[in-house]
Amino acid sequence: MRAYADNDYPADHKPDWKVIAGLWPYLTEFRGRVIFALSLLVLAKLATVATPIALKYIVDYLDQNRGADMVLWIPVWLVVAYGTLRFGSTLFNELRDAVFARVAERAMRRVSLRVFRHLHQRELAFHLDRKTGGLARDIERGTNGISFLLRFTLFNIVPTALEILMVSGILLVVFNITYVLAIAVAVVVYVVFSIRVTEWRTRFVREANARDNQSNSRAVDSLLNYETVKYFNNERYEAECYDRDLEDWEQARLKNRLSLATLNAGQALIIGLALIVIMAMAVREVANGEITLGDFTMINAYLIQLFIPLNALGFVYREIRQSLVNVERLFKLLGDEPVIVDKSNAPALSVQQGEIRFEQVRFAYRPDRPILRGVSFTIPAGHTVAVVGASGAGKSTLARLLFRFFDVNEGRICIDGQDIREVTQDSLRSAIGVVPQDTVLFNDTLYRNLAYGRPGATEEEVHRAARMAHLEHFIRSLPDGYDTRVGERGLKLSGGEKQRVAIARVLLKNPPLLILDEATSSLDSLSEQSILSALKEISRQRTTLVIAHRLSTIRDADTILVMDGGEIVESGNHDALLARDGHYAQLWQQQHQTRSAD
The missing domain is CATH 1.20.1560.10 (ABC transporter type 1, transmembrane domain)
Structure with missing residues (x-):
């Protein structure tokens, strides 16, 4: 329309x-x-x-x-x-x-x-x-x-x-x-x-x-x-x-x-x-x-x-x-009816272990421009799988499909064997926590933005989430504390502070599945290290999909998938991929040289 x-x-x-x-x-x-x-x-x-x-x-x-x-x-x-x-x-x-x-x-x-x-x-x-x-x-x-x-x-x-x-x-x-x-x-x-x-x-x-x-x-x-x-x-x-x-x-x-x-x-x-x-x-x-x-x-x-x-x-x-x-x-x-709708009498998603599986997934935003070409991989329950690759390789599309912002054209995505198109969107999204690349906040107080992760949470639960996200010291330094207004789209906060708010929200939501979509791509090295420690805490014991731009942030991932042209071209842990001297090793070398030049 x-x-x-x-x-x-x-x-x-x-x-x-x-x-x-x-x-x-x-x-x-x-x-x-x-x-x-x-x-x-x-x-x-x-x-x-x-x-x-x-x-x-x-x-x-x-x-x-x-x-x-x-x-x-x-x-x-x-x-x-x-x-x-x-x-x-x-x-x-x-x-x-x-x-x-x-x-x-x-x-x-x-x-x-x-x-x-x-x-x-x-x-x-x-x-x-x-x-x-x-x-x-x-x-x-x-x-x-x-x-x-x-x-x-x-x-x-x-x-x-x-x-x-x-x-x-x-x-x-x-x-x-x-x-x-x-x-x-x-x-x-x-x-x-x-x-x-x-x-x-x-x-x-x-x-x-x-x-x-x-x-x-x-x-x-x-x-x-x-x-x-x-x-x-x-x-x-x-x-x-x-x-x-x-x-x-x-x-x-x-x-x-x-x-x-x-x-x-x-x-x-x-x-x-x-x-x-x-x-x-x-x-x-x-x-x-x-x-x-x-x-x-x-x-x-x-x-x-x-x-x-x-x-x-x-x-x-x-x-x-x-x-x-x-x-x-x-x-x-x-x-104008929504394109993504629940099937009639669709059941709620039941997360027992938290295994995520992509099976021959094909997807295109436009018919003449395919993004994913038969992608298949599994994230075992409680494991962390990182996806890397050049811009336009289809990394963020994986996260959008998992959250069901879009439906796959071919293949399927399953959580504990359940096709996500067969369950309700509400139950699917309740089970997934997202720390996005660009955290946008409401023009409201810091407390209300933190509590948005679970609006019914108690004040103590909100404060605990802030502590776990390493926000407590920052909040105490503010004259108005939790009542500080963050401005339009959170512009009164720095990139690192907004990322910590996003992490606190996810901690408050406490979902079994986690998506980290380039959560540190816009941060400086000092802020990045602080955010990484917080991310490690929230991903512990959770099935986690990490979309990464900086390879240094995913060295500890259980498995790293390298995408190129909408396909997975390499997979393995950090050391194994470096030893293979392929796409991942080239990306690592390029980023290492760039940082050295800076």
């Missing part, structure tokens, strides 16, 4: 109005609340429609009793009724919103959680290809779009249509059909004009949004690269580029404003002409004595009540149209 941004979503894309039907499950969860909210909506509209009638009787009573002895309590009670109806209309609308709030907010919550879970179920390939910014905007706009559609479809379009029908019925019964026809013609012309002009000006709205995004991106990018700008004395150049973007934004905004003025002026013209025609009809009938002054007032009040909600039709239509597109994207995202 492609996540479109404001400025690259196809302008000719038409929203699918069937999307509204997909919102029905979110209404049925609180069916009683929805029915109650709709009842309050009807009561609010009845009060609104009855208000001009009360006003009519006030005016008629005052007009007919002008200059005569007047019974004071009658107009007083009519005024009280008029005020009560106005208050009732507002009260019922507010109660309606309060009752329906739970429905809309729960719908947003349900969808957000559903999308969140769905994204975590998606395969690694999806997350490698995604545009995080566009994906986040799709989720945000989609959930907000659901709330907007629920509210405005039920509480703007439906009430307006209901009010038009009620008013038309009253005018038809009390007066004559010409008023109904005049209002119907005005409403149809108004709606058609608003929809057509809104469709026309949508491109200007999109263009303004695109130029706004472009200018903001330029400003943010320039400020984030403040030091680079200073290094090359390019302040003036950056300002000129930003001003060009702002000029484009200014022109786009101008077009947007002018098109909006056209829409508003056209709507006002239609309303004005409708008022002139209908009020002229009423004036003629008042002059002929066919209707009273109160009737005239009632007709005027009804026209005002009808055209106030219609006045926002252009905005409402545009927003509903955009919300439909946003919700459609969100439902499309939810409709």
Whole structure:
């Protein structure tokens, strides 16, 4: 699925109005609340429609009793009724919103959680290809779009249509059909004009949004690269580029404003002409004595009540149209099924010994570029097997396949004789601990990042894991200790400190199987030795697969596999491979010479 941004979503894309039907499950969860909210909506509209009638009787009573002895309590009670109806209309609308709030907010919550879970179920390939910014905007706009559609479809379009029908019925019964026809013609012309002009000006709205995004991106990018700008004395150049973007934004905004003025002026013209025609009809009938002054007032009040909600039709239509597109994207995202799924009634993985076996495994990320070509090897229970080789040989792919980020194309991977495709992903990943090459931390406290290895762990267990990972001394040196915030992606910590956090997490998780994926490749020699001692501690009594770049880190491995071109070309321990004077010996010699030169 492609996540479109404001400025690259196809302008000719038409929203699918069937999307509204997909919102029905979110209404049925609180069916009683929805029915109650709709009842309050009807009561609010009845009060609104009855208000001009009360006003009519006030005016008629005052007009007919002008200059005569007047019974004071009658107009007083009519005024009280008029005020009560106005208050009732507002009260019922507010109660309606309060009752329906739970429905809309729960719908947003349900969808957000559903999308969140769905994204975590998606395969690694999806997350490698995604545009995080566009994906986040799709989720945000989609959930907000659901709330907007629920509210405005039920509480703007439906009430307006209901009010038009009620008013038309009253005018038809009390007066004559010409008023109904005049209002119907005005409403149809108004709606058609608003929809057509809104469709026309949508491109200007999109263009303004695109130029706004472009200018903001330029400003943010320039400020984030403040030091680079200073290094090359390019302040003036950056300002000129930003001003060009702002000029484009200014022109786009101008077009947007002018098109909006056209829409508003056209709507006002239609309303004005409708008022002139209908009020002229009423004036003629008042002059002929066919209707009273109160009737005239009632007709005027009804026209005002009808055209106030219609006045926002252009905005409402545009927003509903955009919300439909946003919700459609969100439902499309939810409709894309994960590639890696559990088989029906798959059992949980049972780890008795912890033997790992790759059997004639073939795999390719793309059909035209094979990565693994019939790889077979076994890691006996409790042993450590290291895999080395040049970049692109397929080392890290072995770890990804074992963790089932991807499924093999041919062959199989077994743990204690169980094909990992036949067991649940949850049980498989619970049994494997990973110390990755690049440890990414959450922007939270050090304690919470450590406890992430097992969120239910006690404080003492977290502290013990930190001690075993040789983090205790470092944490004590921090002013805030375990409450120190590590920053975005853990950037406030050094590479070695982040690696120790990763090791502590795995110790806390305490899995029977372990993957060390180039866990020391980015560290200096001093940090490397400290990390290696911690790694030896956690790999003791565990079946361990080590993906290594620095050969010095895997000298003590039980078996070393040398990969080249997606195949295992050598295997044995460190001394035996050196004696063979093959691929491994060449790699060792190259790294030894590089270190000596450094």
